[in-house]
Amino acid sequence: AQRQPLNYQRAESNLDLTPEKKVxxxxxxxxxxxxxxxxxxxxxxxxxxxxxxxxxGEAEITGSFNLEDILKWNPLEERIYRLRCVEAWSMVIPWxxxxxxxxxxxxxxxxxxxxxxxxxxxxxxQMPGQRNRWAGGGINYPYVEGLTIAEAMHPLTLMAVxxxxxxxxxxxGAPIRLVVPWKxxxxxxxxxxxxxxxxxxxxTTWHDLAPNEYGFFANVNPSVAHPRWSQASERIIGSxxxxxxKRRDTELYNGYGEQVASLYSGIKENHFF
Amino acid sequence: MPQLITTKPQLWALKxxxxxxxxxxxxxxxxxxxxxxxxxxxxxELIHFYGIGAVHCLFATLLVSPLSRWRKTPLLMRCRRMLGxxxxxxxxxxxxxxxxxxxxxxxxxxxxEVIRRPYITVGFIAWLVLMALTTTSLKLIQRKMGxxxxxxxxxxxxxxxxxxxxxxxxxxxxxxxALLYALAGTLxxxxxxxxxxxxxxLVK
Numbered sequence: 001a002q003r004q005p006l007n008y009q010r011a012e013s014n015l016d017l018t019p020e021k022k023v024x025x026x027x028x029x030x031x032x033x034x035x036x037x038x039x040x041x042x043x044x045x046x047x048x049x050x051x052x053x054x055x056x057g058e059a060e061i062t063g064s065f066n067l068e069d070i071l072k073w074n075p076l077e078e079r080i081y082r083l084r085c086v087e088a089w090s091m092v093i094p095w096x097x098x099x100x101x102x103x104x105x106x107x108x109x110x111x112x113x114x115x116x117x118x119x120x121x122x123x124x125x126q127m128p129g130q131r132n133r134w135a136g137g138g139i140n141y142p143y144v145e146g147l148t149i150a151e152a153m154h155p156l157t158l159m160a161v162x163x164x165x166x167x168x169x170x171x172x173g174a175p176i177r178l179v180v181p182w183k184x185x186x187x188x189x190x191x192x193x194x195x196x197x198x199x200x201x202x203x204t205t206w207h208d209l210a211p212n213e214y215g216f217f218a219n220v221n222p223s224v225a226h227p228r229w230s231q232a233s234e235r236i237i238g239s240x241x242x243x244x245x246k247r248r249d250t251e252l253y254n255g256y257g258e259q260v261a262s263l264y265s266g267i268k269e270n271h272f273f
Numbered sequence: 274m275p276q277l278i279t280t281k282p283q284l285w286a287l288k289x290x291x292x293x294x295x296x297x298x299x300x301x302x303x304x305x306x307x308x309x310x311x312x313x314x315x316x317x318e319l320i321h322f323y324g325i326g327a328v329h330c331l332f333a334t335l336l337v338s339p340l341s342r343w344r345k346t347p348l349l350m351r352c353r354r355m356l357g358x359x360x361x362x363x364x365x366x367x368x369x370x371x372x373x374x375x376x377x378x379x380x381x382x383x384x385x386e387v388i389r390r391p392y393i394t395v396g397f398i399a400w401l402v403l404m405a406l407t408t409t410s411l412k413l414i415q416r417k418m419g420x421x422x423x424x425x426x427x428x429x430x431x432x433x434x435x436x437x438x439x440x441x442x443x444x445x446x447x448x449x450x451a452l453l454y455a456l457a458g459t460l461x462x463x464x465x466x467x468x469x470x471x472x473x474x475l476v477k
């Protein structure tokens with residue numbers, strides 16, 4: 001897939017970026033296979049044009065929108081975010097996109113809209129993992145993720161359409177994906193075709209598959225271990241081979257606590273995961 | 274049914290092939306991981322490669338005796354110890370990579386993981402058993418231990434079961450290759466049920 005250069009407002013950051021090659025070849029996108037190298041191998045033919053996103057549920061404006069039009073609503077900006085996977089590794093990625101909240105406000109969600117539910121494309125013809133349970137890791141597709149309306153409206157929550165200056169490659173969730181930097185990576189759903197405003201909390205994919213391992217909130221928290229491994233520290237996927245590896249201590253809310261901790265002041269469940 | 278190998282030189286040739294098949298990939302992948310040419314996460318790749326390598330060698334080791342009986346080739350049995358030692362070799366590198374590259378020699382954290390993560394505990398116990406078998410694999414020790422040596426080395430079967438459990442348990446999602454390995458391993462253990470039952474009685 002050919003990636004197009006984007007026009008965007010550049011960002012400054014003192015974080016060490018993960019090399020582009022690693023960002024685009026180390027992906028969890030089970031629709032294209034469960035090995036992290038699979039998506040880069042099997043996703044290249046994904047058809048991302050034309051692309052529509054269906055808006056539904058508790059909002060005044062609903063319907064189907066062309067991605068080209070959605071892209072005209074807000075200027076693109078670069079956001080350099082830490083990404084922390086629930087598997088205890090991390091990257092730093094220069095995303096390009098716009099704030100999800102700015103997009104959602106256009107649809108005028110009603111007071112009943114307590115949650116925002118996202119769905120990934122369901123197209124077994126294009127996605128081998130959806131054709132075959134072995135290839136897809138036994139997940140029920142389509143992949144579904146959700147946020148509370150407050151999380152969705154938070155200025156850090158990004159709808160990304162690019163990385164490293166160009167449009168997203170398919171393996172990273174082209175053409176449009178979510179990025180929620182204070183949550184484990186599986187919350188940041190890829191290749192979105194549907195956004196639904198809901199009154200009730202949705203059933204989400206990984207939480208449904210293993211509720212004791214993956215919570216609905218899934219906020220990065222070093223003091224809450226995954227049942228099978230510690231979350232206290234993380235291995236940095238950076239440049240260099242096995243002799244130049246680094247670990248770092250995992251930060252609460254992945255280091256974005258100052259901005260987002262207030263979202264959870266009344267919610268006990270969050271302390272678990 | 275013809276024998277697979279009948280002469281000493283054939284046995285040596287076979288051993289050479291096994292050495293090559295076990296050592297060359299282990300060295301080559303380490304080299305690729307060192308120069309950052311083994312995927313985006315060379316640490317994970319290397320750990321998985323050595324882990325699965327140990328599983329493959331373990332299957333090969335346990336298949337030697339049925340194969341030699343089936344093809345009436347007693348000479349084959351002379352490869353078994355060597356294959357068993359490669360199981361220990363791969364398993365040890367699997368653990369060393371976890372300790373040195375994944376955890377940067379943070380001993381306290383590693384000990385914590387071994388104790389608190391069941392799938393790691395299970396793998397570690399299997400490795401301890403393999404080490405017991407390795408250190409008693411010299412012919413001299415074998416002769417001295419006599420019947421007790423056979424009892425001790427039958428621990429390879431429970432270790433095998435623990436390895437397969439460790440492999441399956443380490444996976445994030447329920448449907449994966451490790452399930453196929455566990456299935457094949459169950460079949461293999463089932464085919465050896467008579468020896469296993471005899472051994473259980475002996476230990477009791």
